[in-house]
Amino acid sequence: MLTAAVRAAVVVMLLLLICSACQAHLSSTFYANTCPNALSTIRTSIRSAIARERRMAASLIRLHFHDCFVQGCDASILLDNSPSITSEKFVLQNNNSARGYEVIDQAKSAVEKVCPGVVSCADILAVAARDASEYVGGPSWTVKLGRRDSTSASASLASSQLPRFTDSLQILIDLFERKGLSARDMVALSGSHTIGQAQCVTFRDRIYSNGSDIDAGFASTRRRNCPATFPNGNGNLAPLDLVTPNSFDNNYFKNLLQKKGLLQSDQVLFSGGSTDNIVTEYSRNPSTFSSDFASAMIKMGDIEPLTGPAGIIRRICSAVN
Numbered sequence: 001m002l003t004a005a006v007r008a009a010v011v012v013m014l015l016l017l018i019c020s021a022c023q024a025h026l027s028s029t030f031y032a033n034t035c036p037n038a039l040s041t042i043r044t045s046i047r048s049a050i051a052r053e054r055r056m057a058a059s060l061i062r063l064h065f066h067d068c069f070v071q072g073c074d075a076s077i078l079l080d081n082s083p084s085i086t087s088e089k090f091v092l093q094n095n096n097s098a099r100g101y102e103v104i105d106q107a108k109s110a111v112e113k114v115c116p117g118v119v120s121c122a123d124i125l126a127v128a129a130r131d132a133s134e135y136v137g138g139p140s141w142t143v144k145l146g147r148r149d150s151t152s153a154s155a156s157l158a159s160s161q162l163p164r165f166t167d168s169l170q171i172l173i174d175l176f177e178r179k180g181l182s183a184r185d186m187v188a189l190s191g192s193h194t195i196g197q198a199q200c201v202t203f204r205d206r207i208y209s210n211g212s213d214i215d216a217g218f219a220s221t222r223r224r225n226c227p228a229t230f231p232n233g234n235g236n237l238a239p240l241d242l243v244t245p246n247s248f249d250n251n252y253f254k255n256l257l258q259k260k261g262l263l264q265s266d267q268v269l270f271s272g273g274s275t276d277n278i279v280t281e282y283s284r285n286p287s288t289f290s291s292d293f294a295s296a297m298i299k300m301g302d303i304e305p306l307t308g309p310a311g312i313i314r315r316i317c318s319a320v321n
Helices: 004-023 038-052 056-068 101-114 120-133 153-161 169-177 183-192 201-205 214-223 251-257 264-270 278-286 286-299
Strands: 197-199 238-239
Touching: 038 056, 038 101, 038 120, 056 101, 056 120, 056 183, 056 286, 101 120, 120 286, 153 264, 169 183, 169 264, 183 251, 183 264, 183 278, 183 286, 197 201, 201 214, 201 238, 201 264, 251 264, 264 278, 278 286
Parallel strands: none
Antiparallel strands: 197 238
């Protein structure tokens, strides 16, 4: 007869095997047989969109990030309001800010023509982020696939679990750690701010603060297109990286060393705190940043995916079938 200790050990091993099987649902070859042209179809669509508007690269990376941080990487951010759904699109962190929905819709439409009902919107978001990074000179990585789409969204979770531009370093570290991402992952992912733009409303307080954590000349430059009085110029845009705004490089970190981070949540990464050494390292070694960014994107893409019988494959990304 098996002793109690042996039985317990067997149960633990079975649980570990079951857990491993769950993780194995995500695979880079998931569509190899069911939709072999999925990745090339998505890539063509994404590259075309970024060729039309370079800023879209940053928007697509951010869209994947804002999806994964709420209910996991399940395309919940793409769902519109409906009688049963309160969309995540209108919370503070996304409203008039998250963008690129139509690009994902176009990619989905193209894939549906090739393989109807096979490829999830969640996977398209993940692939689009990788293709966007690569197109503007950033790293590429192998995207694990097999995520399924949610049938729900959560505005309340989006509001509480997405970072804000006013967050302190500790709040940012805690938000990312709750998703299984380290402080180093957080700094690497923040480096996506090497491309893209931000609205005046998100950095007005910082550039008019006369604080010791912002370069005076940089603040003066940014004030030219961001009036002090709310809500004047709220939507006026400024590049997150003033030096090379359209190229994926490590200038974002060099800017932080010079107190030229546009958002408060950028500059806190280099402000005498625990992440200063990571910022310094990335500012000196672009290849380390590039490698760490790719690794962090893969880890982020693993956050609580729906696999197997869970979730659905949406026919259109903005609504449940």
